Amino acid sequence: MPLSPTQLNRATGVLLGTAVGDALGVPYEFESRILHADETPQMLGGGLGDFAPGEWSDDTSMALAIALVAATGVDLTSDDALDAVGENFLRWFDGGPPDVGTQTRAVLSATRRRLDSGERGVSRIMREESRRYADTHPHSAGNGALMRTAPVALAHLDDRGQLADAARLVASLTHADPLAGDSCVLWCEAIRVAVLDGRIDVFAGLDLLLADSAAQWKRWLDDSLVCDPKVFAPNGFTVTALQAATAAITQTPADDATHLEHALYAAIRIGNDTDTVAAIAGGLLGARWGASAVPDEWREAVHGWPHDNGRAHTARDLIALAGAIEPGR
Structure with missing residues (x-):
């Protein structure tokens, strides 16, 4: 599917927007550092993983694990693609990342043990462990699938129907709860619309959900347009994470491309899981305004996993990777 130059700018903004939102939010996650009312968020590093200034966290790293597979041209709904994504998750996890979500850690650890015992079928095992976790934990619809879902849209x-299927399948590798899948479908479809049409429409994917779920999600989305964004904290739950990101985007004036910068500040000011909410928001903001909207200071600072021969990925790598993902190839 060929993209116009404007659409390509927006597509390449998806991963970059995710990364800069993530790196901006890292210092303030769960009040690792207090953000005062007169202070502008900065890429200071620190946070829960003692990250370097500008370094992204698990949100972007796991998104890149998906993007690397998507760039090979495979259908993300296929078993081979899901195995490859699962293998990338484990490659990242085996490297001992400094910050991993509780649910993701549980699923990936259990998967690693089974593989080390001689079992085969990475994505099958991962989904079984994801389901087992959901069955034994009543609050398993965490934001860990939503935070990394943006590359699925690219x-x-x-094909929005295939997009919805892929979003659910990739989410289910670690998050089996249907709410996690729903949130990924909605966000991926919003990103697709933003890349192709240059507009924000968080309601665009409601018809891709079951009717009862769509009605509930519409109510949740309606709330995000009018409620004080700070009511969506805590936001470790995939619903409140999506609401927080939506509120930051839609309640920030969108007169021009500086909307990306100011909406990311708004996302971080909501508090709690700041890097994740800002990463989620950044994916959609990048899809709307493009890589060209990201300030040079942020481009120069962002970096993180994966590391090639000891060199971290940078903004240039993210833009190249996003540009290599060719839908319908």
Whole structure:
């Protein structure tokens, strides 16, 4: 599916927007550092993983684990693609990242043990462990699938039905709860619309959900347009994480491309899981305004996993990777 130069700018903004939101939010996650009312968020590093200034966290790293597979041109709904994504998750996890979500850690640890015992079928095992976790933990619809879902949209810009299927399948590798899948479908479809049409529409994917779920999600989305954004904290739950990101985006004036910068500040000011909410928001903001909207200072600072021969990925790598994902190839 060929993209116009404007659409390509927006597509390449998806991963970059995710990364800069993530790196901006890192210092303030769960009040690792207090953000005062007169202070502008900065890429100071620190946070729960003692990250370097500008370094992204698990949100972007796991998104890149998906993007690397999407860039090979495979259908993300296929078993081979899901195995490859699962293998990338484990490659990242085996490297001992400094900050991993509780649910993701549990699923990946259990998967690693089974693989080390001789079992085969990475994505099958991962989904079984994801389901087992959901069955034994009543609050398993965490934001860990939503935070990394943006690359799924890039892989399926040409087919919204396949996009929805892929979003659910990739989410289910670690988050089996249907609410986690729903949130990924909604956000991926919003990103698809933003890349292709240059507009924000968080309601665009409601018809891709079951009717009862769509009605509930519409109510949640309606609330995000009018409620004080700070009511969506804590936001470790996938619903409140999506609401927080939506509130930051839609309640920030969108007169021009500086909307990206100011909406990310708004996302971080909501508090709690700041890097994740800002990463989620950044994916959609990048899809709307493009890589060109990201300030040079942020481009120069962001970096993180994966590391090639000891060199961290940078903004240039993210732009190249996003540009290599060709929907419908």
